[in-house]
Amino acid sequence: MPHSNARRRCWEKRLGLRACDQETLVRAVVQRVSQASVTVDGEIVGRIGRGFLVLLGVTHADGRAEADWLAHKIAGLRVFDDAVAGGHGKMNLGLADVGGAALVVSQFTLYGDARKGRRPDFLQAARPEIAEPLVEYFVTRLRGEGLHVETGRFQAIMEVALVNDGPVTLWLDTADALPKAN
Secondary structure, eight states: OOOOOOHHEEEETTTTEEEEESOOOOEEEEEEEEEEEEEEETTTEEEESSSSEEEOBBBTTTOHHHHHHHHHHHHHEEEEESSSGTTTTTTTEEEEEEOEEEEEEEEEGGOOOGGSSSBBBTTOOOOOHHHHHOOOOOOOHHTTTTTTEOOOOTTTTTTTEEEEEEEEEEEETTTTSSSSOO
């Protein structure tokens, strides 16, 4: 089965031939955790207690506007139980309200496409020279929201350990968050 025209146009953009007609977006899987850590070559490079584990995927046409929106959105998510603070046991508290932290792990596989065949392609994932600066910018913006942020190591083979609290897991993307270019 041949690639769709939109997908072909995006592939052609990666080759520098034309603009991509598909919407661009930064993707994040956000998990509320009681603890999480990232280990590289036997060394823990990032560790948090209560907070968010953020698996972050970047596509080739993403920019700072997408990272800005996503950092602000994640910092403001109210998914922590307010019962401890005398509330009604609803998810009303944000990360800063509970003194939580974020562990950000770059994850290009969020752009894996396994619709055809058995081995996914990663054509929509940004190349490292595009993704790494944007991931670093996202982390800076998240810190700018007043949060403590730990990270994994870009392009490393990482072991991610977590205790998912709830479980609460959210999929966020910026596709509908930003105005469309005309």
